[in-house]
Amino acid sequence: MSDYIIEAENLIYTYPDGTQALKGINIKIPKGKKVAVLGSNGAGKSTLFLHCNGILKPQQGIVKYDGREVRYDRKSLLQLRKNVGIVFQDPDSQLFSASVYQEISFGPLNFGLSEETVRKRVEQAMSATEVAGLKDKPTHMLSYGQKKRVSIADILAMEPEVIICDEPTAWLDPKHAQQTVKLFDRINSSGTTIMMSTHDVDLAYSWADYIFVLSNGEVIGEGIPEQVFTNEILIKKADLEKPWLVQVSEVLLIKGCLPKAAVLPRNRERLFELIINHGTNVGEEEVINDFSDFRNNGRERDHISADLKGL
Amino acid sequence: MSGEGNKQQKKRYMLKIDSFAYANKLRNVHPAEKTAFALTTMLLCLIFSSVTLSAVIIILMAGVTVGLAGIPVKTYLRLMFLPFSFLLVGVITVAVSASAGDTVVGANAAEWLVKIKISKIALGITPEGLLAAARLFFKSLGTVSCLYFMSLTTPFVEIAMMMRKIKLPALFIELTEIIYRFIFVLLKTAEDIYTSQSSRWGYSSFKNSMNSLGCLTAALFVRSLHRSQELFTTLTARGYTGQLNVLAPQYPVSAANITLIIIVETFLVISAVLLEVNKFV
Ligand SMILES: Nc1ncnc2c1ncn2[C@@H]1O[C@H](COP(=O)(O)OP(=O)(O)OP(=O)(O)O)[C@@H](O)[C@H]1O
Numbered sequence: 127m128s129d130y131i132i133e134a135e136n137l138i139y140t141y142p143d144g145t146q147a148l149k150g151i152n153i154k155i156p157k158g159k160k161v162a163v164l165g166s167n168g169a170g171k172s173t174l175f176l177h178c179n180g181i182l183k184p185q186q187g188i189v190k191y192d193g194r195e196v197r198y199d200r201k202s203l204l205q206l207r208k209n210v211g212i213v214f215q216d217p218d219s220q221l222f223s224a225s226v227y228q229e230i231s232f233g234p235l236n237f238g239l240s241e242e243t244v245r246k247r248v249e250q251a252m253s254a255t256e257v258a259g260l261k262d263k264p265t266h267m268l269s270y271g272q273k274k275r276v277s278i279a280d281i282l283a284m285e286p287e288v289i290i291c292d293e294p295t296a297w298l299d300p301k302h303a304q305q306t307v308k309l310f311d312r313i314n315s316s317g318t319t320i321m322m323s324t325h326d327v328d329l330a331y332s333w334a335d336y337i338f339v340l341s342n343g344e345v346i347g348e349g350i351p352e353q354v355f356t357n358e359i360l361i362k363k364a365d366l367e368k369p370w371l372v373q374v375s376e377v378l379l380i381k382g383c384l385p386k387a388a389v390l391p392r393n394r395e396r397l398f399e400l401i402i403n404h405g406t407n408v409g410e411e412e413v414i415n416d417f418s419d420f421r422n423n424g425r426e427r428d429h430i431s432a433d434l435k436g437l
Numbered sequence: 438m439s440g441e442g443n444k445q446q447k448k449r450y451m452l453k454i455d456s457f458a459y460a461n462k463l464r465n466v467h468p469a470e471k472t473a474f475a476l477t478t479m480l481l482c483l484i485f486s487s488v489t490l491s492a493v494i495i496i497l498m499a500g501v502t503v504g505l506a507g508i509p510v511k512t513y514l515r516l517m518f519l520p521f522s523f524l525l526v527g528v529i530t531v532a533v534s535a536s537a538g539d540t541v542v543g544a545n546a547a548e549w550l551v552k553i554k555i556s557k558i559a560l561g562i563t564p565e566g567l568l569a570a571a572r573l574f575f576k577s578l579g580t581v582s583c584l585y586f587m588s589l590t591t592p593f594v595e596i597a598m599m600m601r602k603i604k605l606p607a608l609f610i611e612l613t614e615i616i617y618r619f620i621f622v623l624l625k626t627a628e629d630i631y632t633s634q635s636s637r638w639g640y641s642s643f644k645n646s647m648n649s650l651g652c653l654t655a656a657l658f659v660r661s662l663h664r665s666q667e668l669f670t671t672l673t674a675r676g677y678t679g680q681l682n683v684l685a686p687q688y689p690v691s692a693a694n695i696t697l698i699i700i701v702e703t704f705l706v707i708s709a710v711l712l713e714v715n716k717f718v
């Protein structure tokens with residue numbers, strides 16, 4: 127048993143046309159955590175993911191699952207694919223079946239589960255991703271976002287140990303993007319490791335426990351979100367942007383509206399809390415009371431935003 | 438341009454049939470019941486060459502498709518007219534007989550209804566020919582109406598499910614299913630490429646059109662190849678080992694429907710036999 131569910135050591139991969147997609151990648155995915163992989167287009171994220179369940183075989187280097195080196199014989203690969211599920215970037219390349227229900231049943235059926243179990247899993251996956259209403263629809267009649275949700279349900283129904291999502295929130299509307307993130311949180315809380323690639327720095331910052339930054343086939347940085355996003359050089363090198371929370375907090379810090387020693391806030395609520403705490407200078411418990419007051423009291427909030435504008 | 442319009446229209450019909458299949462009032466009827474109904478009726482229509490029976494079947498199917506399934510009359514009539522041009526050619530060739538002399542070849546009632554003489558050859562219509570033509574016409578239309586009933590009320594997914602039930606080879610079924618899915622993927626891709634080309638003046642002149650069409654065809658070919666590779670990758674990631682196992686949704690079996698189907702079919706068989714025995718057209 128290892129603390130890391132997936133490890134890649136010195137991974138090198140070149141596509142047949144000569145594109146060097148991975149140039150010696152080293153990553154360790156901590157078990158049971160939420161991991162985000164960032165990097166500009168063509169950085170090698172999707173290629174890396176394809177190595178994680180043995181679709182691509184590294185030309186050099188090794189991949190480890192749960193501390194053991196992955197072997198590439200038929201049986202080991204099937205076992206690996208049962209444990210590591212990938213939701214692909216383009217749902218159109220993943221969905222093959224004529225109807226949503228059949229589509230989702232494909233994965234679990236391959237494991238040789240009983241029909242009853244499969245039906246139960248399909249139902250659960252459909253309700254978790256809110257596609258139950260589409261169950262008899264043919265996949266070609268779905269909107270892009272709906273296809274994306276079905277492709278997530280595909281993998282949920284397989285109940286893997288690790289779920290890898292290639293840009294799960296791209297193309298989703300804000301409501302469903304947030305729902306997907308919440309869904310991942312829920313799955314994660316039951317012990318499943320989640321790994322996702324994303325271009326949404328705000329999401330990565332608020333959501334992830336740990337972040338890897340890829341550029342040009344190499345890992346150029348890693349760490350907890352606060353570390354990664356306060357590293358100016360790294361952000362520049364990876365063509366990333368600072369999350370708005372970090373930007374705002376930094377300005378507030380300079381202007382003296384936040385306590386100097388404060389940990390960077392990871393979400394909106396925490397930021398407000400910090401501001402109020404700093405302004406009124408009261409004890410921890412009262413702050414929480416203040417905060418709930420603040421949420422219930424519209425006038426108070428106007429007051430705060432007026433304060434913010436005045437900066 | 439008209440070829441273009443025609444193609445667009447055909448495509449639209451195909452999509453229309455597909456969407457009706459998913460949204461009609463008989464959607465929740467067990468596909469086996471619908472298949473049994475359509476296939477037995479079609480079989481009767483094919484076995485018995487009675488014009489009356491065929492006409493009854495056409496009316497019955499129209500009634501069920503429009504009345505029960507709720508397909509708009511206009512759409513239904515349009516669909517029924519689609520095979521017309523093709524059917525007409527067939528019927529005319531059967532109806533017209535030719536002979537070298539004045540007598541009709543191989544006919545006992547050597548009567549011409551209409552006749553044109555071109556040098557030594559007589560062209561014309563005989564009662565036999567007319568009857569055979571009428572039989573063919575009604576029989577074809579009857580069969581077509583059965584097929585339309587099936588495809589307008591039963592989604593392809595369920596037709597495939599029926600094929601599984603009657604134990605057609607798995608490979609055949611999986612192939613048809615993937616082809617069905619890919620038809621739509623390719624249609625969509627072709628449409629997207631076409632739109633993107635025409636919005637950039639790709640079809641503004643004959644020369645441009647030829648060029649664009651060539652590119653579209655090439656792109657479609659390459660993409661379908663690429664798509665199939667991607668599909669293989671994604672299937673493999675989900676534990677594909679050479680068999681596409683999927684679970685079909687469950688449908689309630691209705692005793693009332695089955696009884697109704699049996700009654701209707703029995704009625705059709707009896708009338709067919711009576712018509713045959715009494716030598717009625
Ligand atoms: N099938 C392929 N054949 C050849 N080259 C490829 C193939 N797939 C990807 N590449 C190349 O490998 C590099 C890494 O691609 P990859 O898809 O892993 O990037 P990514 O980080 O997922 O990008 P994005 O954010 O755009 O999804 C790119 O330069 C790309 O052009």
Ligand SMILES: [Mg+2]
Pocket residue numbers: 171172173215292
């Ligand atoms: Mg990618």
